[in-house]
Amino acid sequence: MEFVFQPQAPIAVPVAGSQARYAVRRVYCVGRNYAAHAREMGFDPDREPPFFFCKPADAVVPVNYGETLELAYPGQTQNYHYEAELVAVIGKGGSDIAVADALEHVWGYAVGLDMTRRDLQMKMREMGRPWEIGKAFDRSAPLGPIHRASEVGHFERGGLWLTVNGETKQRSDVSHLIWSVAETVADLSKFFRLEPGDVIYTGTPEGVGAVKAGDALTVGVEGLGELDVRVV
Template identity: 85%
Template structure:
């Protein structure tokens, strides 16, 4: 049966040191998963279980090592924020997954940026409305090559950082996650059936802030390398 129009190919992220591509199905993001970041956003990190929001798959922008992605400053914001994150990708389907089995479902890891229109997010939060216009906009999820867990292992601890024009803005360690990768996968799977191709942004540490046209972000996770992203003026 023919389509009304030709559908877009799935978003695909390169697998590090190979010719393979990882197709993206869904993008889940964990909110306030580092205690210091929760506090800087005005919340007590000890009072709630993990919560999630989503981005569309086509918000993902693959960034290869050695290149600098040019990312246009988005519309309708005056407070465009970076959030550096460890990203876990799912390679095995499952629902209601036990914590002790959760890492069996994680195929690999990548460095990611959860770019945020902070002023719009805060406005929606104050009004009790969903965050989509602050979080789920076009090209809001730059993502580096995916490293198989069979090669790099899993991440109980690893340095995570983000610099803007050479100045360090975020610096932490994955060990400071409130909810570990395994706990996050297990909890999320109670509400959604996870399937191969799902991508989970695991949260950002303290130090989030605004970035402006002309500035370059370098974000990295130990054992996964660094990404370079330059913000540029939007073109009409």
């Protein structure tokens, strides 16, 4: 087969304890999935149906353990925010998946960051327009090594935290998710056929905030380790 341009290689995320890589197909994100974060963003945290937005696959930036990702402060924003998240990755495809079966489709978990141009997101929200320029920009989804669910289990609870320059900014527990991983996978599969390679950022707790060039971020999930980022 001849291509006009050489196709981009898939984004390959390391698998913990292995030389294997996980190829990213799609990136889905859950909005306002912790009650306290919904409140800090000005919304009622009642258990309304989850909603989703997407990032392109190449927004993912794999980060190995022991390395510090240098993340350039993006253009067109004066309010660049971090959002610490538990990330679930799909290993078995399906549509209209039942909640009781949903975790059978989850291959593993990782630590992720949903970086956000908050001022642009808010401007688009106020205008009733899509969030892409605030959420789906280049290198907006740093992602740590993926741990197999067969080794770490599924996450009904576990600490989640983020520090900036050593100061804790976000600290919560996965048990505080409004919609669990299983419920999120089941609901998302009503609207999209999920396939191996799909990555789901499950939402962030309260404490989101802005960073500037020179700031050092560490984000972690209990049982999955930490990833380190420096804004440059």
